[in-house]
Amino acid sequence: MHTIKSVLAKAARSLSEHTDSPVLDAEVLLCLALGKPRPYLRAWCDKGLEPDQLSSFRALIKQRQQGTPIAYLTGSREFWSRDFTVNPDVLIPRPDTELLIELSLKLIPADQPYTLIDLGTGSGIIAITLAAQCPNARVFATDISPAALAVAKLNAHKHQIGNIQFFQSDWFAAVPDTPFNLVISNPPYIAEDDIHLQQGDVRFEPQSALIAADQGLSDIKTIAGTARRHLNQGGHLLIEHGYNQQQAVQGIFKDSGYDEIQTYNDLSGQPRVTAGCSRTTGGTG
Numbered sequence: 001m002h003t004i005k006s007v008l009a010k011a012a013r014s015l016s017e018h019t020d021s022p023v024l025d026a027e028v029l030l031c032l033a034l035g036k037p038r039p040y041l042r043a044w045c046d047k048g049l050e051p052d053q054l055s056s057f058r059a060l061i062k063q064r065q066q067g068t069p070i071a072y073l074t075g076s077r078e079f080w081s082r083d084f085t086v087n088p089d090v091l092i093p094r095p096d097t098e099l100l101i102e103l104s105l106k107l108i109p110a111d112q113p114y115t116l117i118d119l120g121t122g123s124g125i126i127a128i129t130l131a132a133q134c135p136n137a138r139v140f141a142t143d144i145s146p147a148a149l150a151v152a153k154l155n156a157h158k159h160q161i162g163n164i165q166f167f168q169s170d171w172f173a174a175v176p177d178t179p180f181n182l183v184i185s186n187p188p189y190i191a192e193d194d195i196h197l198q199q200g201d202v203r204f205e206p207q208s209a210l211i212a213a214d215q216g217l218s219d220i221k222t223i224a225g226t227a228r229r230h231l232n233q234g235g236h237l238l239i240e241h242g243y244n245q246q247q248a249v250q251g252i253f254k255d256s257g258y259d260e261i262q263t264y265n266d267l268s269g270q271p272r273v274t275a276g277c278s279r280t281t282g283g284t285g
Helices: 004-015 022-034 038-043 051-065 070-074 095-107 125-133 146-158 218-227 246-255
Strands: 076-079 082-085 114-119 137-143 164-168 180-185 231-240 259-265 271-278
Touching: 004 022, 004 051, 022 038, 022 051, 022 070, 051 070, 070 076, 082 125, 082 146, 095 125, 095 180, 095 231, 095 271, 114 125, 125 137, 125 146, 125 164, 137 146, 146 164, 180 218, 218 231, 218 246, 246 259, 246 271
Parallel strands: 114 137, 114 180, 137 164, 180 231
Antiparallel strands: 076 082, 231 271, 259 271
C-alpha cells in the first residue's frame, strides 16, 4: 500500500540529487497534493493515498526533479510574515529583499504624509508590505509587465491593501507627475554572462526581471538618474543590487548627485542595498 510515510521516503530519495532540501520539498508537495497541512503527514503517516492523490503527487515530484521551483509549484511564498501569490511571471521573493523593507521603515514617519514608489514591483512584495505597515503612506507601484502587475494587484486584494496605486510603466515613464519622499527598487542587476543564471530557481524566473546590460548596471543607472527629478528635497533612493556591485553602484549614486551614500549588508553579510539622499531637488517631470 502507498502510505504517506512510504511515498514521502521514496520521493525524498528521488529528489536528493535535485535539491538541498529533499525531505522538506517532498512534504510540501505532498501537502499540496492532499490539500492538507504538514502536521497531518505526521498524524496520519500510515494512511494510504487514493490513486488520484498519488498521481498528482508524482506529477509534482517530476516537475521538481526537472528544477521547477517549489514556489511556482505551490503558487505562494512567504515574505515579511505574509503569504504572497507567485507564478512564473514574477520573481520568487527572497529573504535578502527584506533589508529594503527594514531600511524603508526607518525612513517613513508614522504620523506625517509620505509618498513612495516601488519601481519594478513584480509580485508587489515591497509596495504591499510597506503599504500594510504604513497605512498613512501613499504608495505607488510600477512594472512594465502587465502579467506581473496582475499578480501584484491580486496580492494587494488578497491582503486588503487600499493605499496603493499600480501603473504599467517603464520605470517613471507613465507615472503621474508626483514628488516622492522615497524611491525604492529591486531592479534587474545580473549580468548577461553570469553563471548563476544557469543554476537553481533563476533558470525558471522571468529573465527580464533578472538581467540588465552593462554588467547588470544599466537599469540601476537609469533609475538613479531619473529618480532625482522625482524626489522631494531630502528624499531617499534605495536600490537592491548584487553582492559584488557595491563600488559601482555607489559611483552611480555619486555621479547622479546623491548625498549620504551608504551601502547596507544583507543577512549573509553581503553588500545588498545602497541608499542615497537628494539634498537638492532635481525638479519634477
